[in-house]
Amino acid sequence: MKREKPDRAVIKTEGDILFIEGILSKETIPEIWLQLKARRDFNDLQGVDLSRLNSIDSAGVIFVEQIASTIKDSNRAAAGKGNEELIKNYSEEIGTSLKIFSQASLVEADQLIKAGFFEKIGESYFFIKDAIYEFLILSADIFYWSLAGLWKKKGARKGSLIQQAVLIGVDSLPIIFTLSFIIGLIIALQSAAQLRMFGANIFIADLISISMVREMGPMMTAIIIAGRSGSSIASEIATMKVTEELDALKMLAINPIRYVIVPKFYAISICMPLLVVISMLVGILGGILVAVTYLNLSVSAFYGQMINALALKDVLVSLLKSTFFAWAIVIIGSFYGLRVEGGAEGVGKATTLSVVASIFAVIFIDVIFSLLYLPK
Amino acid sequence: MKEPIIRVKNLTAKYGENTILEDISVDIFPREVTVILGGSGCGKTTLLKNILRLKQPAEGSVEIFGENITGMNEDDYETILKRVGVLFQTGALLNSIDIYENISIPLEQHTSLPKEIADKIIRVKLALVHLGHAVNLKPSELSGGMRKRAALARAIALDPEILFCDEPSAGLDPLTSASLDELILDLKNQLKMTVVIVTHELASIHRIADKIVFLDDGKMLFNGTVTEAKSSGIEAVTEFFRVGTF
Numbered sequence: 007m008k009r010e011k012p013d014r015a016v017i018k019t020e021g022d023i024l025f026i027e028g029i030l031s032k033e034t035i036p037e038i039w040l041q042l043k044a045r046r047d048f049n050d051l052q053g054v055d056l057s058r059l060n061s062i063d064s065a066g067v068i069f070v071e072q073i074a075s076t077i078k079d080s081n082r083a084a085a086g087k088g089n090e091e092l093i094k095n096y097s098e099e100i101g102t103s104l105k106i107f108s109q110a111s112l113v114e115a116d117q118l119i120k121a122g123f124f125e126k127i128g129e130s131y132f133f134i135k136d137a138i139y140e141f142l143i144l145s146a147d148i149f150y151w152s153l154a155g156l157w158k159k160k161g162a163r164k165g166s167l168i169q170q171a172v173l174i175g176v177d178s179l180p181i182i183f184t185l186s187f188i189i190g191l192i193i194a195l196q197s198a199a200q201l202r203m204f205g206a207n208i209f210i211a212d213l214i215s216i217s218m219v220r221e222m223g224p225m226m227t228a229i230i231i232a233g234r235s236g237s238s239i240a241s242e243i244a245t246m247k248v249t250e251e252l253d254a255l256k257m258l259a260i261n262p263i264r265y266v267i268v269p270k271f272y273a274i275s276i277c278m279p280l281l282v283v284i285s286m287l288v289g290i291l292g293g294i295l296v297a298v299t300y301l302n303l304s305v306s307a308f309y310g311q312m313i314n315a316l317a318l319k320d321v322l323v324s325l326l327k328s329t330f331f332a333w334a335i336v337i338i339g340s341f342y343g344l345r346v347e348g349g350a351e352g353v354g355k356a357t358t359l360s361v362v363a364s365i366f367a368v369i370f371i372d373v374i375f376s377l378l379y380l381p382k
Numbered sequence: 383m384k385e386p387i388i389r390v391k392n393l394t395a396k397y398g399e400n401t402i403l404e405d406i407s408v409d410i411f412p413r414e415v416t417v418i419l420g421g422s423g424c425g426k427t428t429l430l431k432n433i434l435r436l437k438q439p440a441e442g443s444v445e446i447f448g449e450n451i452t453g454m455n456e457d458d459y460e461t462i463l464k465r466v467g468v469l470f471q472t473g474a475l476l477n478s479i480d481i482y483e484n485i486s487i488p489l490e491q492h493t494s495l496p497k498e499i500a501d502k503i504i505r506v507k508l509a510l511v512h513l514g515h516a517v518n519l520k521p522s523e524l525s526g527g528m529r530k531r532a533a534l535a536r537a538i539a540l541d542p543e544i545l546f547c548d549e550p551s552a553g554l555d556p557l558t559s560a561s562l563d564e565l566i567l568d569l570k571n572q573l574k575m576t577v578v579i580v581t582h583e584l585a586s587i588h589r590i591a592d593k594i595v596f597l598d599d600g601k602m603l604f605n606g607t608v609t610e611a612k613s614s615g616i617e618a619v620t621e622f623f624r625v626g627t628f
Contacts, residue, residue, distance in 0.1 A: 032489075032541070036494040036496065039496050039499070064503050064506060064541050065493070065495055065499055065500075065541075068499050068502040068503055068506065069499055071502075072498065072502070102572050102573075103572075103573070105572075106510070106572050107510075108506075109502060109505070112506065112509050114514075114515070347522070348477045348522045349477035349521075349522065350477060351477050351478035352477070
């Protein structure tokens with residue numbers, strides 16, 4: 007039953023009739039389409055004869071109808087005729103195909119009305135207004151259920167906090183450890199050469215500790231968590247919405263925010279400050295490595311200088327800042343997850359948007375904190 | 383004697399250590415509607431997936447159009463695939479593009495048809511499944527039944543010789559389900575397609591089946607016509623038809 011190479015279709019004109027011979031199918035049409043296109047006029051034709059046609063498929067039917075309509079358009083004598091008058095002498099089998107795939111069955115497609123310029127501006131206004139409203143409601147819901155959940159244990163999934171803490175916190179450790187160490191090392195290396203020129207080697211401790219504690223530690227951790235856990239939160243919630251799991255929870259009289267989002271909120275609120283502390287320490291360790299090997303400083307000298315440079319307030323503000331970062335990441339991830347529309351594509355979009363928005367929010371929060379706690 | 387268009391020989395399918403199908407041998411003949419049926423979890427969809435090579439059988443082989451597809455290279459397998467159409471249980475339309483584009487995919491990828499002809503084919507196929515008006519809509523804007531019909535239009539875009547349908551009636555109301563069955567029967571009768579359907583909807587089976595393949599717990603209990611099945615004396619088979627008949 008192996009399929010042979012498709013036979014050709016041939017067009018021949020005999021008198022005022024166009025004969026189509028052979029097999030008229032999606033494989034053979036491209037070749038004769040060019041022949042047909044090359045034909046300048048059809049006004050000498052009165053019809054299409056299919057008596058020499060062996061078989062036809064849907065593409066063939068449409069091709070024949072196309073010829074018939076071209077004949078009608080170019081020949082006044084044929085203008086009023088129907089396809090059944092122009093297409094002649096076909097077998098019963100070909101007649102069935104002609105009937106099934108006839109374009110006569112086509113109906114007008116619903117037309118999509120495109121919005122005008124001002125309509126689009128109006129739509130955007132309402133879209134943004136609704137989004138802000140939904141975001142605020144969601145944030146309020148998450149904070150409410152997080153506080154309420156401290157006393158009311160019902161509606162929460164057992165073990166979910168630990169599971170989420172492992173996913174968000176423990177599993178992020180290797181990447182945070184590695185990147186923070188490298189960042190500390192790079193900052194130290196870049197500045198060490200400059201400091202040595204001025205004989206200010208010891209100030210490497212100030213530079214590294216202040217940059218890691220005030221900015222790089224919290225910021226790097228937040229960006230990593232936004233990319234890693236924020237995307238996972240958005241895609242998980244979006245998938246649950248698309249597959250109606252969230253609706254199913256509602257129908258089980260379980261609040262999806264309490265059940266799905268709040269454990270993530272708790273976990274990220276606990277893990278983020280801890281990860282930031284680790285990031286700070288490891289970054290400083292990278293700096294110490296450069297200070298000891300490149301600038302010939304002792305660890306105790308570095309430590310002493312670092313303690314003088316840093317204030318407790320720096321650490322506390324960073325930890326507070328990291329908590330705000332964490333909340334922004336989880337709320338934004340949930341927001342985009344819950345607003346998903348469509349299927350797989352919607353989930354992808356929600357995930358991307360959530361990561362971009364989370365990183366933007368992290369930087370924005372950082373700016374606010376920098377302004378609020380500007381060193382005097 | 384007619385040559386089978388699909389031949390399943392001693393097929394065993396496993397998920398990990400679990401045997402889902404055991405030593406299944408079936409011949410499916412051209413221009414017939416063959417229904418694979420059985421209770422939930424009996425391995426119907428697994429058999430379909432193994433026939434289509436979406437899953438590799440643990441043992442045995444599958445021949446389509448007389449060629450063994452089990453160990454076939456990808457190029458030859460693609461040639462076979464161009465001659466078959468598959469209607470998935472959920473429709474499996476691509477949600478990011480509209481219905482027109484969904485149906486244009488096989489035509490664009492596997493033919494060199496002029497754009498005008500391809501465009502008309504898409505519209506005709508949609509009209510065949512009574513979705514001519516929905517050309518510009520996205521799958522998410524369609525109901526479950528409409529999505530199935532659009533998926534059927536995509537499956538028949540290349541006029542396949544064999545049409546595989548995985549639970550076409552699942553989740554549809556009886557009227558929509560009946561109209562889908564009629565459509566499948568039209569394709570079989572008028573276009574001389576071979577149709578393989580996985581279902582456990584008895585009404586559907588009575589309407590369209592020429593032959594049935596009855597599976598139970600991974601084993602094939604019966605292969606024949608519905609009438610033969612009812613009088614087969616095989617308890618699980620007769621019980622299936624008795625319980626499901628009002």
